[in-house]
């Protein structure tokens with residue numbers, strides 16, 4: 001039977017890397033959603049109404065029921081608050097904000113306005129994450145090691161905001177690992193120590209190490225590094241009594257005791273937009289600040305070391 005749910009008109013704000021690479025193609029695949037308008041200071045999109053900023057978009061399109069924010073975390077609170085207060089549903093890129101409390105404030109604004117707030121964690125939608133969670137749900141975990149190393153010049157060329165306060169630096173990809181970690185582990189983790197390597201001309205780290213502990217006492221370590229050229233590494237190894245469960249490739253591949261269990265294509269953003277449509281239809285919100293809280297705690301507890309200046313070119 002054909003889907004009878006009404007079409008949700010969508011406005012997208014911030015036509016940058018992730019909007020073009022992931023959001024636009026994924027929105028096009030979800031029949032409940034129709035991209036009606038974009039807000040961008042610098043770019044336009046053929047066949048879609050264009051506005052300079054979110055205020056102009058909201059004013060021009062009372063029929064746009066939902067907004068997706070693909071802008072940097074700094075400044076996203078004002079955009080989200082404005083859209084929620086105007087009675088629109090909002091989907092936030094990760095990290096959901098530049099601080100933990102601003103996201104909690106948005107939750108209240110959304111609740112008061114009776115609209116959906118969806119704080120996305122795209123890496124949780126990687127193909128193997130739910131199976132890893134299922135396998136680990138009753139496991140006795142003895143330790144976890146995260147290795148997340150990539151080349152910032154390849155993935156974030158020219159992104160000034162990422163080096164500024166609130167931009168997170170290497171925690172911008174590192175928070176993806178933490179979003180998976182906090183999904184697959186059956187217990188909460190907390191930070192015990194952190195080390196932040198900050199280029200002398202930047203406000204955010206280019207590398208970081210975190211020591212965490214599960215409620216059981218099992219150790220969890222994470223190494224994040226943006227200086228890796230050549231092969232890129234996005235691995236989480238969970239050692240449990242009786243099995244070693246490894247997620248490779250950012251959660252797309254699952255290996256248990258050396259045997260491949262899942263390898264699948266990336267459908268992370270398609271799943272996010274399907275969930276956004278479902279949350280709107282059911283009148284629910286989905287906001288989990290735990291990965292952002294862990295990053296905030298790493299900044300609270302972290303020892304800072306100044307390292308060589310970073311230059312994009």
Ligand code: NAP
Pocket residue numbers: 013014015016017018019039040041042043070071072073075093094095122155159161172
């Ligand atoms: P980006 O390439 O820098 O694009 C961000 C866009 O936001 C810009 O093109 C700009 O669009 C708009 N913008 C509004 N205010 C801005 C400001 N003060 N400074 C810079 N841009 C501003 O960044 P991105 O990589 O798409 O990342 C955006 C968000 O998505 C971040 O939270 C990031 O963590 C997340 N994300 C990125 C990736 C990735 O691989 N790049 C993956 C997953 C998630 P207009 O010129 O159109 O106004």
